[in-house]
Amino acid sequence: MSAALLEARGLGRDFGGLRAVNAVEFDVHAGQIKALIGPNGAGKSTTLGMVAGAIVPSRGGVRFEGRPLPAGRPHAVAARGIARTFQLVQLFGDMTVLETVLVGCDRAGRAGWAACALRMPAMRREETRLHARAQEILALVGLEARAALPAEALPYGEQRLLEVARALATAPRLLLLDEPGAGLDAGERTRLAGLVRTVRAHGTTVLLVDHHVAFVMDLADDVLVLCHGEKLAEGTPDVVRRDPAVVAAYLGEDAL
Amino acid sequence: MDAQRRWRLLGAVGLVVAAVSYAVPSSYVLGILVFVALNGLAALGLSLVMGFAGQVSLGQAAFFAIGAYASGLFSTGLGWNPWLGVVAAVAAGAVAAVAIGLPVFRLSGLLLAMATLGFGVIVYYVLNNWAAVTGGPSGLTGIPPLSVGGIAIDTDARALVLVGFVLLLALGLAGNLVDSRVGRALRAIHGSEAAAASAGIDVMRLKLAVFAAAGGLTALAGALYAHYVRFINPSPFGIGYSIELVVMVVLGGVSSLPGAVLGAAAVVLLVEALRALVPALGASHGAAEYEIVLFGLVLMAFMIFLPGGLAGGRRRAA
Amino acid sequence: MGPAELGQYLASGVVVGGIYSLIGLGFVIVFGVTRIVNFAQGEFVALGALVLATLSARGVGLPLAFTGAVAAGVAAGMLLERVAVRPLRAMPSLAILIVTIGASIALRGGALLVWGTDPFAVPAFWAGPPLVLGGAVIVRQGLWVLGAAACVFALLWAFFTRTYAGAAFRACAANARGARLCGMRVDRMRLAAFALAGGLGAVAGAVIAPITYATYDMGLMLGLKGFVAAVIGGLVSPAGAIAGGVALGVVEALAAGLVSSAYKDAVAFVVLIALCLAQAAGWVPWRVAEEG
Numbered sequence: 001m002s003a004a005l006l007e008a009r010g011l012g013r014d015f016g017g018l019r020a021v022n023a024v025e026f027d028v029h030a031g032q033i034k035a036l037i038g039p040n041g042a043g044k045s046t047t048l049g050m051v052a053g054a055i056v057p058s059r060g061g062v063r064f065e066g067r068p069l070p071a072g073r074p075h076a077v078a079a080r081g082i083a084r085t086f087q088l089v090q091l092f093g094d095m096t097v098l099e100t101v102l103v104g105c106d107r108a109g110r111a112g113w114a115a116c117a118l119r120m121p122a123m124r125r126e127e128t129r130l131h132a133r134a135q136e137i138l139a140l141v142g143l144e145a146r147a148a149l150p151a152e153a154l155p156y157g158e159q160r161l162l163e164v165a166r167a168l169a170t171a172p173r174l175l176l177l178d179e180p181g182a183g184l185d186a187g188e189r190t191r192l193a194g195l196v197r198t199v200r201a202h203g204t205t206v207l208l209v210d211h212h213v214a215f216v217m218d219l220a221d222d223v224l225v226l227c228h229g230e231k232l233a234e235g236t237p238d239v240v241r242r243d244p245a246v247v248a249a250y251l252g253e254d255a256l
Numbered sequence: 257m258d259a260q261r262r263w264r265l266l267g268a269v270g271l272v273v274a275a276v277s278y279a280v281p282s283s284y285v286l287g288i289l290v291f292v293a294l295n296g297l298a299a300l301g302l303s304l305v306m307g308f309a310g311q312v313s314l315g316q317a318a319f320f321a322i323g324a325y326a327s328g329l330f331s332t333g334l335g336w337n338p339w340l341g342v343v344a345a346v347a348a349g350a351v352a353a354v355a356i357g358l359p360v361f362r363l364s365g366l367l368l369a370m371a372t373l374g375f376g377v378i379v380y381y382v383l384n385n386w387a388a389v390t391g392g393p394s395g396l397t398g399i400p401p402l403s404v405g406g407i408a409i410d411t412d413a414r415a416l417v418l419v420g421f422v423l424l425l426a427l428g429l430a431g432n433l434v435d436s437r438v439g440r441a442l443r444a445i446h447g448s449e450a451a452a453a454s455a456g457i458d459v460m461r462l463k464l465a466v467f468a469a470a471g472g473l474t475a476l477a478g479a480l481y482a483h484y485v486r487f488i489n490p491s492p493f494g495i496g497y498s499i500e501l502v503v504m505v506v507l508g509g510v511s512s513l514p515g516a517v518l519g520a521a522a523v524v525l526l527v528e529a530l531r532a533l534v535p536a537l538g539a540s541h542g543a544a545e546y547e548i549v550l551f552g553l554v555l556m557a558f559m560i561f562l563p564g565g566l567a568g569g570r571r572r573a574a
Numbered sequence: 575m576g577p578a579e580l581g582q583y584l585a586s587g588v589v590v591g592g593i594y595s596l597i598g599l600g601f602v603i604v605f606g607v608t609r610i611v612n613f614a615q616g617e618f619v620a621l622g623a624l625v626l627a628t629l630s631a632r633g634v635g636l637p638l639a640f641t642g643a644v645a646a647g648v649a650a651g652m653l654l655e656r657v658a659v660r661p662l663r664a665m666p667s668l669a670i671l672i673v674t675i676g677a678s679i680a681l682r683g684g685a686l687l688v689w690g691t692d693p694f695a696v697p698a699f700w701a702g703p704p705l706v707l708g709g710a711v712i713v714r715q716g717l718w719v720l721g722a723a724a725c726v727f728a729l730l731w732a733f734f735t736r737t738y739a740g741a742a743f744r745a746c747a748a749n750a751r752g753a754r755l756c757g758m759r760v761d762r763m764r765l766a767a768f769a770l771a772g773g774l775g776a777v778a779g780a781v782i783a784p785i786t787y788a789t790y791d792m793g794l795m796l797g798l799k800g801f802v803a804a805v806i807g808g809l810v811s812p813a814g815a816i817a818g819g820v821a822l823g824v825v826e827a828l829a830a831g832l833v834s835s836a837y838k839d840a841v842a843f844v845v846l847i848a849l850c851l852a853q854a855a856g857w858v859p860w861r862v863a864e865e866g
C-alpha cells in the first residue's frame with residue numbers, strides 16, 4: 001500500500017478548558033473520498049480547520065505527502081496543494097462569479113505589480129489564459145451561465161457550488177469540504193454529490209465534513225466518526241454503520 | 257471600467273488640466289489646483305491602505321514629510337538632480353512604510369492605527385529637533401525646482417501640468433492594478449481574509465506591499481510639494497495633516513481611487529471657501545477655528561450618514 | 575546624577591503619571607464595555623480644565639467649580655455617546671474610531687470657539703509654596719493630583735467589586751454578547767461608560783489645570799498619552815492602566831531629565847511602538863487586547 005496522502009497524528013486542540021479535539025489520528029489515501037462525521041460538538045470542523053492551517057493544533061500535527069503541514073498559515077497550506085470550502089460561505093464582497101473563481105486561478109499566475117500596473121503583453125496573455133481556465137471550472141460545476149452575475153446574487157445552493165469552484169481553481173491535490181451540504185435541498189445535494197465524484201475522477205482526493213448521514217454514507221469510501229473530540233470508529237460506510245458504539249452515540253436506527 | 261476607456265478618460269482630463277493651466281491667469285486659482293493635485297496624490301496612497309488593506313493609518317503625514325525632506329535634502333545638501341531626489345523620496349517612503357509595517361501589521365486594526373499615529377508623531381519630533389540634518393523648526397530653504405526637458409517647473413501653471421500628469425498617471429496605473437490579479441487578491445482580502453488565504457493569497461505580505469506602495473505614493477506627493485514650494489518646515493506635517501488625509505479619503509469614499517482625489521478637492525476647497533466666507537460674515541473668530549469644527553462635524557456626518565463617501569459605495573478603479 | 579535628582583524625577587513623574595492613569599482609565603472603561611477606542615477622551619480633560627477655569631474666574635468657589643467641571647465632562651461623554659457612537663454601534667470599530675476622531679476635532683474646535691487660544695490660569699487648590707519631601711520639590715497641586723487620583727481609584731474599585739452595576743460592567747467587558755444574552759442593558763452600560771469616562775477626564779483636567787494652565791488644545795497630547803497608559807495595561811485592565819500611567823510618567827520624567835527635554839512628548843509614542851513591537855515578537859506575557 002502506498003503511504004497515505006494525508007496523515008494526522010495525535011491531533012488535539014483546546015479552547016480554554018475545553019478539549020475540542022483529542023488524540024485524533026487518521027489517514028487519507030490518494031483518490032479517496034473520506035468523510036468526517038459525528039454529532040454536534042464532535043470536533044469535526046475544528047479538525048478540518050487544523051488540516052487547513054486555519055487553526056493551530058494544541059498537540060500533534062498533520063503530514064501531507066510525507067512532509068509536515070505548516071500550522072496556522074492557511075496560505076502556505078494552500079501552496080502545498082490543499083484547498084477548502086467554508087461552513088458559512090465566504091464570498092469576496094461585490095465580485096462577480098467569474099472573478100471569484102479567478103482568485104483561485106490566480107495562484108497559477110506570475111504577473112507581478114509592475115507587469116499588472118503597466119499591463120504588459122505577458123500579463124495580458126496570462127489574464128486571457130486565467131479567464132479561460134476560470135470559465136472551464138465554472139462549466140465543471142455547472143455555473144457557466146452565471147459568470148457575470150455578482151456572487152452575492154446567487155441562490156445559496158449555487159453559492160456553495162461557487163465556493164467549490166473557487167477551491168478547485170487552485171488545482172489542489174486534496175480538497176477539504178466543510179459541511180458542503182448544509183442548507184441544501186435534496187436535488188442540490190445530489191448535484192453536489194455528483195460534483196464530488198467528478199472531482200475525484202479528475203484525480204483530486206476529497207476530505208469532507210458533513211451532518212447529513214445518508215448523503216455521506218452514499219458518497220464516501222471511508223468514514224471517520226468523531227464524538228466529543230475523540231475518534232469513535234473508522235472504516236467503510238458499511239463497517240461504521242454497524243458499529244454499536246457509533247449507533248449508540250450518533251445514529252438512530254431510522255437514520256440508517 | 258476597462259483599461260482602454262479609463263486611459264482615454266484620464267487623457268481627456270489631462271488635456272483639460274493642461275488647458276486650464278494655460279488659460280487661467282490667476283496664480284491663486286492655479287495654486288489651489290496644484291494643492292488639490294498634491295493632496296489627491298497623497299490621499300490616493302492612503303486610500304489604497306484604507307480601501308484595500310482595510311487599515312486606518314493615522315500617521316500618513318509622516319510619509320509626506322519623509323518624501324519632502326528626503327528629496328529636499330538630496331537636492332540641496334548633496335546637490336543631486338531633483339529628479340533623483342524624487343526617486344530617493346519614493347524609495348524612502350516605501351522603506352519607512354515597511355519598517356513600521358512589518359512589526360505592526362500583525363496587530364489588530366486599532367493598535368495598528370495607534371501605532372501609525374505614534375510613528376507620525378515621532379517623525380514630526382525628529383524633524384523638529386534633529387536640527388543638524390533637518391534644519392529644525394526653520395526647515396530647509398532653497399530647494400531647487402524640478403525641470404523637464406530644460407524647462408524649470410517654477411510657475412503655478414507648469415507645476416499644475418506636472419503634478420496633474422503624475423496624479424493622472426498614478427490613477428491610471430492604480431486602476432490597472434485593481435483590474436489585475438493583484439487587484440483581485442486585494443479585493444479578495446477585503447471580502448474575506450480567511451477565504452483569500454485558503455486560495456493561496458499571502459494576506460500579510462500583500463497588506464504590507466499595499467502599505468509600502470502607499471508610503472511611496474504619499475512620499476512622492478511630498479517630494480513634488482518640496483520642489484514646488486521650495487522651502488519646507490515640519491509644522492504642516494503633524495497629526496493634523498494625517499487626520500486631514502483620513503478626512504479626504506473618507507469624504508471621497510474609502511473604496512474608490514478617484515474618490516481620494518474628490519475628497520482632496522472637497523477638503524481644499526472647503527478650507528478656501530471658509531477663508532473667503534468667514535470675514536464676510538463678520539464673525540468674531542478667524543476661519544481657522546470654524547474650519548476645525550467643521551472638519552470634525554463633516555467627518556462624523558459622513559461616517560454616520562454617507563459611509564460610502566462622495567464617490568458612492570461601489571468599489572471601482574476609475 | 576545624585577539620588578536627590580533621581581528623587582525629583584520620580585516625584586514629578588509620579589504626579590504626571592497620576593494624570594495619565596486617570597485618562598487611561600477612561601479609555602479602559604469605554605473599551606472594556608464597547609470595544610471602542612474613544613479618540614475624544616482627551617477633549618474631556620480639556621473641557622474639565624476650561625470649565626473649572628471659567629467658573630473660578632467668575633468667583634465660584636472651588637468645590638462647586640470642581641463639581642461643575644466634572645458635570646460638564648459627564649455631560650459631554652453622554653452627548654458623544656448619544657450623537658456619535660450609538661447610531662454606529664453596528665459598524666466595525668475602525669469606522670467608530672474615525673467618528674471619535676471627528677468628534678475630538680469638533681470638540682476641540684468648539685473649545686477654541688468658546689474659549690479662544692489663550693491659556694487660562696487656574697488658582698491652585700491649596701495655596702502655598704511648593705513642598706519639599708525628601709529632597710524632591712513638589713508643587714502642592716501635585717498632592718491634589720495624587721489625592722484625587724487615589725480617591726477616584728478607590729471609588730472605582732469599590733464600584734466595580736462591590737456593586738451590582740460594577741459587576742455588570744465587568745461582565746460586559748469580559749463578554750459583551752454573553753452579557754446581552756443574560757439580559758443586561760448593554761445600551762445603558764455604554765452610555766454609563768461614556769459618562770464615567772467623561773467624568774474621569776474632567777477630573778484629570780481639573781486637577782492638572784492649576785499646574786499646566788487650561789488651553790483649548792491640551793487634550794490631544796494628554797489623551798494620546800493616557801491611551802498609551804491604557805495600552806500598557808492591555809486596554810482592558812484598570813489596574814494595568816494605573817500602573818501604566820505611573821510608569822509612563824516616570825519614564826517620561828527620567829527621559830526628559832537624562833536625555834533631552836525636547837523629545838519628552840515623543841517618549842510616550844516610543845513606548846507605544848515598543849509595546850507593539852514587543853507584542854508582535856511575542857515578548858509580552860499579556861496580550862494587548864484585540865477587537866472583541
